[in-house]
Amino acid sequence: MLSVYFILTLIVTLGQIFTEYLNAKNHIESELQTLKNTFSTSLTRAIWELNTPQAVSIAEGLMELPIVDGVQIRDENANYIADLGRTNKQPMEPVTTGVMRDHAGGTFGYSFPLIFEFSGRTSQVGDVTLYSSFEIIFGRIEVGIFFLIGNAFIKTAFLIFLFLNAFRRMLTDPLAELTEQISKFDINRLEQSKLHARLTDDNELKVLQDAYNQLVEDLIRFQDKLNHTQDELRAANLKLDEQNLSLEQEVARKTASLSKIMLDLEQQKDELISNQRELKQENENRRKVEEELLKKNAELAESMKTLQMAKDQLVESERMASLGGLVAGIAHDVNTPLGVGVTAASFLQERLKGLQQAFDEKSLTAKTMSTFLNEGQQTATLLLTNLNRASELIASFKQVAVDQTSEAERDFDLGEYLQEIIQSLAPNLKKTQHKIEVECPSNLQVRCAPGVIAQIFTNMIMNSLIHGFENKKAGTIKIQVSSQDGDVRIQYQDDGKGLSPLLLNKLFEAFFTTRRGRGGSGLGTHIMYNLVTQALHGQIEAQSEEGRGLRYDIHFPQRRDA
CATH class of the missing domain: 3.30.450.20 (PAS domain)
Structure with missing residues (x-):
């Protein structure tokens, strides 16, 4: 079964x-x-x-x-x-x-x-x-x-447990009880040596018990007959044995004593040989256990190395997945002004063909020319506006995307770079009523890898949009940047749903997420913590209460070479 x-x-x-x-x-x-x-x-x-x-x-x-x-x-x-x-x-x-x-x-x-x-x-x-x-x-x-x-x-496993439990109750326990009673068999107390196991079913064990008890009863009857026969034999040979009884008893005593001594010596010898074998086997077992432990330690070290490599690969995959999402969003926004530009250019081309035809047929009038100039001016304005819009989007995305895939350090204006990051995230905000407010001193020059800054702010803003503002139509994100004693201090605050103390304590742990099974990897805040503490040599703290939003306090050296 x-x-x-x-x-x-x-x-x-x-x-x-x-x-x-x-x-x-x-x-x-x-x-x-x-x-x-x-x-x-x-x-x-x-x-x-x-x-x-x-x-x-x-x-x-x-x-x-x-x-x-x-x-x-x-x-x-x-x-x-x-x-x-x-x-x-x-x-x-x-x-x-x-x-x-x-x-x-x-x-x-x-x-x-x-x-x-x-x-x-x-x-x-x-x-x-x-x-x-x-x-x-x-x-x-x-x-x-x-x-x-x-x-x-x-x-x-549960089915096997049920079968084993039934097997133990119906066979193992009754058989153990029978075995225990059989082990107490005493040839001198045959009546008390019968089996009295608690068997509720009329099964094979019950038949075995009855057969064993019947064998004991037959043994009792045979013993009685044997005793009676021995009594008759002793009475018949009593006279013959009276003369030799004392001598035979003495010889028997001496022989039994000598046999016992020889038996004890042989038993001691066997025990000594057995102890030597057990000691040798125990030493061999200990040596094998030591070898196995050394092998397991080596395997454990290799497993830890593999686990660390897998973790690094997961962090890099999360980083590239974030950049892939940024590419998809910005591509959609760039397609809109480019599509309008293509439509405007096609419309202008059609009007030029009509004007050329009127000119060739010498039917060009002042009204036709005026209409063409008016429509051409409007079309050129529409075309230029949408091309500029696409150019701005591509420029912002290009800078942020290049920085996110590069670890090169350079000097840059932190305020302007924050605006480029927010511009690159515009596709994620345009269909919502959420707002981002930035307060940053003008011309705040910072030297570090810009991609680190882009990755940190992208993760914070996307976490607020996905987790903090879940089921919320309009939310506000406030970013305050200041410079003090050669350090850059950043206060990031949203008015989302916040976190409980239990979840806040696990915020920066790897693979911790509140959206398990809905696309959350649990690496976003862990990557933020590593970037701030390792790449920027700074510190990051989080504060939150349920229903009152989440706040990050970040500070790091303004210049890495300082």
Whole structure:
């Protein structure tokens, strides 16, 4: 029964794991298809304008996304413009519709065409293939797999416990009781040596007890017959033995004494040999235990080294994931003014064609020219405004993104840099009513790695938006910066829901999060603490009460070389 149950549990668990795998794979395929709406427009225009560096830059940006393992971009002739990461060779025919394919090596990809629309006409300028892999799917369902295996293990262990408990109650305990009574067997007290175990069921043990008791009764009857026969024999030989009785008794006494002495000597010899063997075996066991302990210590040291490497890799992954989210948000905001600019330029081009046609046909009038100039002025103003907006967004994002991926130190104005960081986070604020208020002295020059500052403020602001302002429509973040005795002091305060004393004590611990299972990694505040204390050689403290927001007090040297 245990074997059948184990096999069924194994089959069901494997089926559940396979279902989890298919669901995770379908979700990742859906995310790859969603990326098409985000990046296809910019990629199409870059290839149409033969801007290969921009297309390669977009491909590198896609590679930073956690679900992307490889990117292939081809032009309309199926020539590769970019081929990054884990990819596979594509058919020479251009891709005309979005299609999902599985590839060798544990990868799968989503291919879709790049269609450029111009003056009401469409033209395919190339195609894109985004790759993901089994490792990414396993990373998403790893916790679920461990849960399913643990659940099956617990159920199996509980069933085994029930069987063992029933086995002990119905067989082991009664058999032990019978064995104990049998061990007290006394040849001189046969009637008291019978078995009297507490058996409630009429089973094999009851039959064994009855058979044993019957054997004892037969032994009693045989002993009685033997005693009677011996009495008759002694009476018949009494006269014959009277003369030799004393001599035989003396010889018997001497023989028994000598046998006892020899037996005791032999027993002592055996005990001495046994003790020597046990001592030798104990020494050998101790030597093996010492060797095993040394081996376990070496394995433990290697495990600690591996654990530290895994932790460092997780921290770096969290950092790059934050930058990937920043890329997706800023790309969406840049697409809006660029789309308006493209529309304005197309409108101006159409009006120029109409003006040229009127000029060629000599039907150009002052009213037509005035209308064209008025519309051209408005279109040029709209085009310039949106291009400037896109330029500002890209400039802010470029500085912050480059700094976050670099550890180089330089002198910079802290107030201006804070504005660039907030500008790069604008996509996360534009659909909310939250406000960020900054108070910083003008021309406050700081020398350190700007990426450290960007990472710290990005984590603090995103934590306030995700955790502090959860279920809150309008919140306020206040950032106060000051300089005192060569140190920079920063007070960060939000009016969110705050933390309880128990959660506040765990705030800076690695892998601590209040959004377990909803996308929280628990590394954000841990990274902040390490950056302030190690990269900036400063200190960070947190204060909070439930319902009264969260406050960070940070101070670090204004110049690292001071």
